[in-house]
Amino acid sequence: QVQPVESGGGSVQAGGSLRLSCATSERIFSRNTMGWHRQAPGKQREFVASISSGGSTYYADSVEGRFTISRDNAKNTVHLQMNSLKPEETAVYYCAIGRRRLGTWAIDYWGHGTQVTVSS
DSSP: OOOOEEEOOEEEETTOOEEEEEEOOHHHHHHSEEEEEEEOTTSOOEEEEEEOTTOOEEEOTTTTTTEEEEEETTTTEEEEEEOSOOGGGOEEEEEEEEEEETTEEEEEEEOOOEEEEEEO
């Protein structure tokens, strides 16, 4: 399967910011909703944010107002700007790609994940 390529992970102190990026092909980019899930140690993977091909954005309640997802059409890339990061948001962040249908987001492609560590 085709896998999206993530970048931008790293370590920051609490309250700091990071920007994640996820690149894919033009064909995939233009036809799909793209976004991010994260998985902390010992916890299930959870939805973080997504953006549709038409630009509609969706956020988990826990990140609303602090994270911003956007699309760069020239580079077939989505970005997740994460501000005011909290230690509990330490996790592996996975780029996800798929089509929304009937109110659901069916993931067709997963990135390998990028580590985000937020220190107290």
